[in-house]
Amino acid sequence: MNACASSFHKAATEYIDSLSNSKGEWLTEQRRAATQRFTALGFPDAGHEAWRYTSVEGLLQQNFKITKNTQVFPEHEVIRQFLREPVAARMVFVDGIFHPDLSDTAGQTGLRVGSLGTAMATGDSSLLGGVGSLSGLGDHGFAALNMATLQDGVVIKVPTGMTIQQPIELLHIATKGLSGQALRTRHSVVLEADASANLVERYLSLDSESNYFNNLVCEISLEDGASLIHQRAQEESRKSYHLCDIHLDIQGNAHYQGINAALGGAWSRTTVHARLGGEGANIELDGFYLAGEGQLTDFHLDVDHSVANCESRENFKGILYGAGKAVFDGLIRVREQAQKSQAHLYNANLMLSRRAEIDTKPQLVILADDVKCSHGTTVGQIDDQALFYLRSRGLDKDQAKRLLSLGFASEIIDSFQCEYLREHLREEIVERMSFKI
Amino acid sequence: MGLVDSEMETLIRSDYAEGFVTQIESDTLPPGLDESVIRTISSRKQEPEWMLEKRLAAYQFWLNMQEPDWATIRHPPIDFNGISYYSSPKKKPQLDSLDEVDPELLATYEKLGIPLEEQKALAGVAVDAVFDSVSVATTFRESLSEAGVIFCSMSEAIREYPSLVQQYMGTVVPHKDNFFAALNSAVFSDGTFVYIPRGVKCPMELSTYFRINEANTGQFERTLIIAEEGSQVSYLEGCTAPMRDENQLHAAVVELVALEDARIKYSTVQNWYPGDNQGRGGIYNFVTKRGDCRGDRSRISWTQVETGSAVTWKYPSCILRGKNSVGEFYSVAVTKGLQQADTGTKMIHIGENSHSTIVSKGISAMQGSNAYRGLVRVAAKAENARNHTQCDSLLIGDQCAAHTFPYIEVKNPTARVEHEATTSKVSEDQLFYCRQRGLTEENAVSMIVNGFCKEVFNELPMEFAVEAQKLLAVSLEGAVG
Numbered sequence: 001m002n003a004c005a006s007s008f009h010k011a012a013t014e015y016i017d018s019l020s021n022s023k024g025e026w027l028t029e030q031r032r033a034a035t036q037r038f039t040a041l042g043f044p045d046a047g048h049e050a051w052r053y054t055s056v057e058g059l060l061q062q063n064f065k066i067t068k069n070t071q072v073f074p075e076h077e078v079i080r081q082f083l084r085e086p087v088a089a090r091m092v093f094v095d096g097i098f099h100p101d102l103s104d105t106a107g108q109t110g111l112r113v114g115s116l117g118t119a120m121a122t123g124d125s126s127l128l129g130g131v132g133s134l135s136g137l138g139d140h141g142f143a144a145l146n147m148a149t150l151q152d153g154v155v156i157k158v159p160t161g162m163t164i165q166q167p168i169e170l171l172h173i174a175t176k177g178l179s180g181q182a183l184r185t186r187h188s189v190v191l192e193a194d195a196s197a198n199l200v201e202r203y204l205s206l207d208s209e210s211n212y213f214n215n216l217v218c219e220i221s222l223e224d225g226a227s228l229i230h231q232r233a234q235e236e237s238r239k240s241y242h243l244c245d246i247h248l249d250i251q252g253n254a255h256y257q258g259i260n261a262a263l264g265g266a267w268s269r270t271t272v273h274a275r276l277g278g279e280g281a282n283i284e285l286d287g288f289y290l291a292g293e294g295q296l297t298d299f300h301l302d303v304d305h306s307v308a309n310c311e312s313r314e315n316f317k318g319i320l321y322g323a324g325k326a327v328f329d330g331l332i333r334v335r336e337q338a339q340k341s342q343a344h345l346y347n348a349n350l351m352l353s354r355r356a357e358i359d360t361k362p363q364l365v366i367l368a369d370d371v372k373c374s375h376g377t378t379v380g381q382i383d384d385q386a387l388f389y390l391r392s393r394g395l396d397k398d399q400a401k402r403l404l405s406l407g408f409a410s411e412i413i414d415s416f417q418c419e420y421l422r423e424h425l426r427e428e429i430v431e432r433m434s435f436k437i
Numbered sequence: 438m439g440l441v442d443s444e445m446e447t448l449i450r451s452d453y454a455e456g457f458v459t460q461i462e463s464d465t466l467p468p469g470l471d472e473s474v475i476r477t478i479s480s481r482k483q484e485p486e487w488m489l490e491k492r493l494a495a496y497q498f499w500l501n502m503q504e505p506d507w508a509t510i511r512h513p514p515i516d517f518n519g520i521s522y523y524s525s526p527k528k529k530p531q532l533d534s535l536d537e538v539d540p541e542l543l544a545t546y547e548k549l550g551i552p553l554e555e556q557k558a559l560a561g562v563a564v565d566a567v568f569d570s571v572s573v574a575t576t577f578r579e580s581l582s583e584a585g586v587i588f589c590s591m592s593e594a595i596r597e598y599p600s601l602v603q604q605y606m607g608t609v610v611p612h613k614d615n616f617f618a619a620l621n622s623a624v625f626s627d628g629t630f631v632y633i634p635r636g637v638k639c640p641m642e643l644s645t646y647f648r649i650n651e652a653n654t655g656q657f658e659r660t661l662i663i664a665e666e667g668s669q670v671s672y673l674e675g676c677t678a679p680m681r682d683e684n685q686l687h688a689a690v691v692e693l694v695a696l697e698d699a700r701i702k703y704s705t706v707q708n709w710y711p712g713d714n715q716g717r718g719g720i721y722n723f724v725t726k727r728g729d730c731r732g733d734r735s736r737i738s739w740t741q742v743e744t745g746s747a748v749t750w751k752y753p754s755c756i757l758r759g760k761n762s763v764g765e766f767y768s769v770a771v772t773k774g775l776q777q778a779d780t781g782t783k784m785i786h787i788g789e790n791s792h793s794t795i796v797s798k799g800i801s802a803m804q805g806s807n808a809y810r811g812l813v814r815v816a817a818k819a820e821n822a823r824n825h826t827q828c829d830s831l832l833i834g835d836q837c838a839a840h841t842f843p844y845i846e847v848k849n850p851t852a853r854v855e856h857e858a859t860t861s862k863v864s865e866d867q868l869f870y871c872r873q874r875g876l877t878e879e880n881a882v883s884m885i886v887n888g889f890c891k892e893v894f895n896e897l898p899m900e901f902a903v904e905a906q907k908l909l910a911v912s913l914e915g916a917v918g
Binding site: 351353381 | 817837841850856857858861862
């Protein structure tokens with residue numbers, strides 16, 4: 001274990017020791033086990049295939065602190081602007097800590113939405129059962145650290161047959177005071193049989209210079225026939241680090257639709273591990289990433305067809321400008337018994353600048369024969385003819401490029417179900433690319 | 438579909454037709470590898486001092502290397518000290534004509550269907566026959582030398598054209614490149630050397646037939662092809678090996694150098710012994726092949742049909758250094774029984790306007806495992822680089838595996854890179870359509886599989902295309918309904 005890892009190990013151990021051993025700290029044992037797991041794993045480096053293009057050195061050099069943050073943020077007014085849309089339930093986290101005053105957990109009768117912090121404090125095992133059930137103790141050092149020192153998060157349970165029309169919104173807000181800290185947030189979502197819901201996750205920063213590390217793990221189980229729309233918009237501060245591992249377990253005839261947008265962060269990485277565990281399971285993943293000056297954006301997908309008759313479809317598009325760098329890795333795995341699988345993955349990248357870089361790696365691992373699988377990747381530029389057409393209509397070159405780039409992004413952005421998110425993301429993309437490209 | 442599957446099985450199970458061992462006395466070193474073995478190889482081959490030094494440097498480097506483990510292949514560990522590193526048919530007096538060649542050797546070639554005499558008379562193909570590790574006969578030398586083409590064994594080239602060999606050998610695949618290239622650089626036994634002078638279009642297809650004959654003999658071929666400015670050459674490599682129980686290691690290195698406006702076309706049909714149905718025996722084929730498009734407008738094209746070997750680990754690559762240079766890779770890989778193949782290519786775009794095309798067709802049958810592993814890298818200075826990659830896998834039988842691992846790294850915004858891959862089985866619709874047109878199931882599948890590979894076969898020189906189609910038919914005989 002190198003110096004950096006041992007300092008994290010020490011911090012994690014101190015953190016666990018500092019927790020009161022009340023009934024709520026039922027996780028203590030798991031936390032200790034995760035610390036050991038962390039010791040065994042260490043931090044990933046370029047020698048790990050999944051991390052060969054995504055260096056964590058910059059992140060480790062920041063020396064983010066693992067602290068016990070209990071301070072409640074007082075500035076409600078600034079945040080209120082984000083709370084206008086109607087929702088079924090809303091959970092607001094300020095600097096990683098659940099903020100009950102800003103949240104709305106009333107919801108529909110039967111729907112259970114609560115903070116992980118509260119659930120841990122009261123030792124509510126019916127809600128906590130899902131924690132770690134899909135992720136285990138973690139498959140890399142950061143995930144293990146999350147388990148060892150997890151702070152807060154959301155626990156959601158949608159009971160059998162219930163349909164939630166309005167979105168359940170998870171709002172994560174980083175303030176200026178967060179600089180230098182590592183957040184450890186974990187969400188656990190269970191949709192029981194035939195339930196359906198719409199989850200919106202947003203990551204925002206009130207200060208663009210704020211420098212923090214958001215280390216997240218999200219576990220989602222869809223039981224037979226359940227259906228979830230999961231919309232994620234990551235707009236962290238431009239100096240922040242964002243790491244999110246999403247674990248999905250999709251049972252028979254269940255349907256998961258994920259829409260991702262990653263715009264912020266100096267360094268951001270999202271991994272989706274999806275296990276199609278019951279016949280008829282279906283997953284659709286869409287993603288858009290925008291990486292500009294000094295940004296690295298990484299998406300890793302691992303879709304595992306473990307039984308027959310499942311379908312998966314992934315479509316990820318990215319725009320790179322400035323010295324932006326993007327990494328994409330899309331693995332489709334079809335196990336021996338997963339006959340009649342259909343899996344299709346597509347990744348398209350638009351490179352707008354000389355200093356940009358894209359490393360993309362779609363992968364197929366097929367162990368069954370009666371399958372239809374495909375993947376496609378492209379790296380290209382704005383079409384000269386399209387550019388010429390727009391210029392002949394009186395747009396200047398930058399306007400035309402922006403318009404075409406926005407058109408490129410729209411295919412994904414339009415899949416967002418919430419209109420306000422679509423509008424907001426479009427504006428944000430245009431604004432981020434507003435300088436000369 | 439059940440009927441088709443079972444018939445496919447019978448077809449696939451067809452035996453290896455090339456399994457026989459030629460009884461020829463050979464001069465073989467005892468198994469093991471150390472400096473003295475390398476000195477012996479070098480002295481047996483009467484090599485100059487500089488060659489020995491190169492070998493020893495490679496050996497020293499190899500000692501500190503780890504065998505790579507990233508490929509999706511599994512095999513028992515290779516005992517590098519259990520292999521004999523030199524084997525040659527007993528030295529004969531210098532040969533002037535085919536009559537002087539050991540008749541047993543000639544008979545072997547006849548069994549393979551390429552009698553040298555016939556080759557001589559037909560098709561204008563010059564054959565440099567490498568029997569195990571030493572070239573024993575070279576034909577068509579004279580007509581080639583009229584054109585100024587040098588086509589000889591590597592050992593001869595080292596003795597007679599040392600300046601050319603020194604200038605180019607190891608510049609495309611340096612011994613530090615990888616574990617097997619380092620091993621080859623230390624112990625390579627022989628191979629082929631081709632030099633095409635400036636502006637010359639090689640008057641005939643050059644061809645080498647490889648045979649691995651001696652049991653327990655690793656074969657370490659070293660091939661170097663240099664195409665000077667404006668020259669053109671097409672090189673054919675075909676391989677068959679007799680049936681043996683123990684795994685044989687083959688670690689070859691092929692280096693191609695294309696200078697300005699030069700064109701090199703390198704075609705391979707590989708049909709080595711794949712092992713029996715229990716996975717016993719079979720060749721381990723770890724090959725490093727790389728072409729360097731050094732000159733502007735140069736072009737290197739790799740075409741391969743891989744049906745043999747128990748394990749194939751092979752990534753013929755192109756370094757596209759010259760402006761407007763072109764790299765191509767066309768591949769059909771068939772794995773059946775317990776065969777495993779991890780193959781693909783690397784296209785490194787450095788020069789402006791460099792273009793590359795990759796077409797890879799994998800067929801997995803029974804428990805066969807087939808992986809495409811490719812890299813397309815566009816360096817920051819490679820303006821207007823263009824790549825198109827197409828990888829298709831065909832699955833026959835529910836225990837086979839097909840994997841696709843393309844890596845795409847782009848650092849230039851003017852690059853256009855496309856990658857597509859599909860994996861599927863022969864569809865019932867396709868079969869039904871052919872059947873209702875009166876084709877038997879066997880013919881229908883055979884036609885569909887041939888159609889699947891057509892894009893690659895079209896790239897082969899004519900003689901090879903015929904052989905490749907035959908091989909594919911034999912490989913999948915009966916399997917295909």
